[in-house]
Amino acid sequence: METERDGSELWVEWLGRVPYREALELQAKRVEALRAGSGPECLLLLEHPPVLTLGRSGDASHVREPGAALEAAGIELHRVSRGGDVTYHGPGQLVGYLILDLSRRGEPDVGRFLRAIEASLIEALGQLGLPAHTRAGRTGVFAGRLLGEPLLGEPRPFAASPAELPRKIASIGVGLRGWVTWHGFALNVTTDLAAFGAIVPCGLHDVAMTSLAAELGAKAPADLDACAREAVGAAFSRRFGASCA
Amino acid sequence: MPREIKMPKLSDTMEEGTLNVWRKREGERIQKGDVLLEVETDKADMEFEAYMSGTLEKILVQAGVTVPVGTPIAIVRLESDSDADLQAFLASREVAAGGAPATAAPAVAMGRAAPAAVRPAVSAPGPAPLAPVAASAPPLAAPIFSSAPLPPSAAKLPFFLPDPNRVRATPRARLLAQERGVDLSEIAGSGPDGAVLVPDVERYLEALETQAEPLLHGDVAVTPVAQRIADELHIDLSRVKGTGPGGRITKRDLRDHLEREARGGSARELALFGDEVKLSQKRKFLIRNMVESKRTAPHFYLSMEVDAEPLGALRERLKAEGKRITYTHMIVKACALALEGMPEANATYREDRILRFSRINIGVAVDVQDELVAPVLKSCQGRDLEDLALALDALIAKARERKLTPGDYSDGTFTVSNLGMFGVDRFYAILTPPQSMVLSVGALRSEPVADGDRVRVGRRISFGLGVDHRVLDGVKAAQFLAEVKRLLEAPEVLLARSAAHGD
Numbered sequence: 001m002e003t004e005r006d007g008s009e010l011w012v013e014w015l016g017r018v019p020y021r022e023a024l025e026l027q028a029k030r031v032e033a034l035r036a037g038s039g040p041e042c043l044l045l046l047e048h049p050p051v052l053t054l055g056r057s058g059d060a061s062h063v064r065e066p067g068a069a070l071e072a073a074g075i076e077l078h079r080v081s082r083g084g085d086v087t088y089h090g091p092g093q094l095v096g097y098l099i100l101d102l103s104r105r106g107e108p109d110v111g112r113f114l115r116a117i118e119a120s121l122i123e124a125l126g127q128l129g130l131p132a133h134t135r136a137g138r139t140g141v142f143a144g145r146l147l148g149e150p151l152l153g154e155p156r157p158f159a160a161s162p163a164e165l166p167r168k169i170a171s172i173g174v175g176l177r178g179w180v181t182w183h184g185f186a187l188n189v190t191t192d193l194a195a196f197g198a199i200v201p202c203g204l205h206d207v208a209m210t211s212l213a214a215e216l217g218a219k220a221p222a223d224l225d226a227c228a229r230e231a232v233g234a235a236f237s238r239r240f241g242a243s244c245a
Numbered sequence: 246m247p248r249e250i251k252m253p254k255l256s257d258t259m260e261e262g263t264l265n266v267w268r269k270r271e272g273e274r275i276q277k278g279d280v281l282l283e284v285e286t287d288k289a290d291m292e293f294e295a296y297m298s299g300t301l302e303k304i305l306v307q308a309g310v311t312v313p314v315g316t317p318i319a320i321v322r323l324e325s326d327s328d329a330d331l332q333a334f335l336a337s338r339e340v341a342a343g344g345a346p347a348t349a350a351p352a353v354a355m356g357r358a359a360p361a362a363v364r365p366a367v368s369a370p371g372p373a374p375l376a377p378v379a380a381s382a383p384p385l386a387a388p389i390f391s392s393a394p395l396p397p398s399a400a401k402l403p404f405f406l407p408d409p410n411r412v413r414a415t416p417r418a419r420l421l422a423q424e425r426g427v428d429l430s431e432i433a434g435s436g437p438d439g440a441v442l443v444p445d446v447e448r449y450l451e452a453l454e455t456q457a458e459p460l461l462h463g464d465v466a467v468t469p470v471a472q473r474i475a476d477e478l479h480i481d482l483s484r485v486k487g488t489g490p491g492g493r494i495t496k497r498d499l500r501d502h503l504e505r506e507a508r509g510g511s512a513r514e515l516a517l518f519g520d521e522v523k524l525s526q527k528r529k530f531l532i533r534n535m536v537e538s539k540r541t542a543p544h545f546y547l548s549m550e551v552d553a554e555p556l557g558a559l560r561e562r563l564k565a566e567g568k569r570i571t572y573t574h575m576i577v578k579a580c581a582l583a584l585e586g587m588p589e590a591n592a593t594y595r596e597d598r599i600l601r602f603s604r605i606n607i608g609v610a611v612d613v614q615d616e617l618v619a620p621v622l623k624s625c626q627g628r629d630l631e632d633l634a635l636a637l638d639a640l641i642a643k644a645r646e647r648k649l650t651p652g653d654y655s656d657g658t659f660t661v662s663n664l665g666m667f668g669v670d671r672f673y674a675i676l677t678p679p680q681s682m683v684l685s686v687g688a689l690r691s692e693p694v695a696d697g698d699r700v701r702v703g704r705r706i707s708f709g710l711g712v713d714h715r716v717l718d719g720v721k722a723a724q725f726l727a728e729v730k731r732l733l734e735a736p737e738v739l740l741a742r743s744a745a746h747g748d
Contacts, residue, residue, distance in 0.1 A: 111256030
């Protein structure tokens with residue numbers, strides 16, 4: 001386990017592959033510690049074994065595969081107490097859980113927090129050689145430059161062909177206990193994108209999932225996973241570390 | 246005093262939140278720090294914790310419901326509250342919610358002539374727990390309003406009614422005040438430059454708690470500072486809505502009230518407007534789209550009459566064969582065929598280019614219980630009439646059951662709207678971006694038509710076509726409409742099976 005700690009910087013940890021439940025418990029512990037003043041703010045970086053998580057507003061019909069098929073493929077299905085719809089996590093996907101106290105950063109504002117997560121991810125992706133963008137009304141990060149904005153600048157579900165669908169590379173969803181955050185983001189680095197075929201990600205029918213490896217193609221370095229960890233850790237540390245002094 | 250819990254504002258950009266789940270039941274005891282409920286907004290969930298101990302007396306907003314920020318969602322009864330306190334509180338809420346007619350009567354009693362007994366002691370420094378408030382009282386000098394009870398103008402609100410957003414306070418204190426519905430401007434800060442600190446807010450809340458307050462029915466709850474100002478300015482408190490702790494009227498409420506009055510809207514406007522209708526997200530989206538469409542897409546309109554007799558005859562024939570085909574089915578099929586033959590019309594304008602759609606997806610506007618939806622029939626190219634009819638019927642049934650998913654109404658490339666069944670002869674619908682054409686179908690009419698030298702009764706339908714001039718010129722659009730007309734007047738072509746379809 002690598003651990004970084006440097007003055008005012010954010011505590012970033014790489015935990016390797018952690019089962020979903022276990023990560024949930026770990027987060028709860030960290031949240032309690034931070035609230036009790038006995039633990040630091042931190043970014044937990046890890047990846048999960050294959051798992052589908054269904055949020056409270058999750059529509060079971062957005063899981064396209066029957067339960068038996070999922071089981072056969074070694075994919076667990078968890079119903080979790082968070083907002084949002086269904087999400088897939090698995091190897092090659094860099095998951096980041098942010099345990100932060102928003103009230104330490106001026107007036108706490110969840111919207112601003114979500115935008116800051118997006119900005120950090122875009123920054124990290126930029127360093128890895130992939131331009132990325134956000135879309136109004138759709139929390140998350142999408143690959144590529146936003147050239148042909150939909151006519152109205154609205155999140156209009158519109159695409160003439162699948163090739164034109166927005167390509168989502170990172171999903172975001174946070175929880176708050178008081179103003180202390182948990183959960184965070186999931187960035188597809190070398191994720192097997194076929195796994196998303198089993199679901200309608202986030203209930204969005206008009207989005208294609210992509211990964212850093214798929215976007216970079218031959219330009220991807222051999223140790224892409226490690227590079228991504230580093231870039232993401234650094235970007236979040238810069239954005240969230242300094243202000244908690 | 247019982248407390249109201251309100252939908253918290255988790256973000257500047259948050260306008261409403263969904264109450265996800267109640268973690269406590271009505272009547273259940275709660276401890277400060279217990280998670281009461283979970284709120285969801287965008288991609289964030291918050292576990293909302295009790296900031297007081299007591300009993301969850303009443304749940305006002307049930308799980309699964311979305312309400313605007315600031316909406317009261319529950320009432321908590323504190324340990325110190327007697328039954329009488331609770332009754333009085335509930336009664337005062339009713340008064341506040343009752344609106345104009347209900348408050349009209351008590352208004353007299355609650356103006357400046359209100360009996361001193363029902364008002365919390367204010368000007369008299371008597372019960373001193375309000376120390377932080379009292380400290381801020383002196384600036385209430387008389388000169389400004391010595392003249393007369395003038396209604397102040399918006400530009401010149403009394404200086405002691407500061408914009409609460411401008412009051413200096415630490416973020417935590419501001420947050421606490423926001424959570425508890427406290428008007429910061431009522432609190433004298435003990436921090437640098439008079440900034441309000443958390444202990445100041447806590448002291449103030451404590452003071453309010455112990456404030457002697459015989460809340461009788463018909464009385465209004467008001468903070469001492471607000472009461473004093475209301476007295477000085479002769480403000481009729483019955484017309485002010487309280488948003489402070491326990492529904493108390495605060496300085497901020499007076500400020501808002503005066504601003505409204507000064508805008509001149511107040512009395513006359515209230516008389517002019519009746520109920521307010523909240524708009525659904527879908528409706529708001531539709532409105533934005535329509536406004537944007539009218540503003541950015543230069544519409545022009547064509548109209549053409551179609552002889553509907555052959556169409557009627559064909560329909561009857563198919564009916565006899567046991568096939569349920571409607572005019573709408575045939576019109577959609579004709580549009581699909583016309584678009585197939587004219588790909589330049591199945592296109593959109595985007596940033597100085599024209600993009601042609603690769604598929605023909607026809608939206609059909611349907612009214613479902615006063616809500617306009619336009620489910621989209623995907624990939625109409627090469628599909629035969631019966632296939633289209635079945636698919637469209639299924640979509641419309643789904644719409645009526647309100648089971649459409651976003652995928653069902655997205656990606657349209659052309660829209661058909663029909664108001665014929667409502668007796669409309671001819672109309673022109675607004676384009677749905679990014680589409681460039683919308684066909685408006687009028688009523689099927691019987692009317693005299695010239696048939697050689699004689700006049701007979703014919704059947705006619707008027708078609709209106711709305712077109713985005715950036716994509717199509719008049720001639721092209723006219724050709725398109727003429728093609729639709731030709732197909733409908735010789736409708737046997739609609740039955741032809743397309744080679745592309747396979748079987």
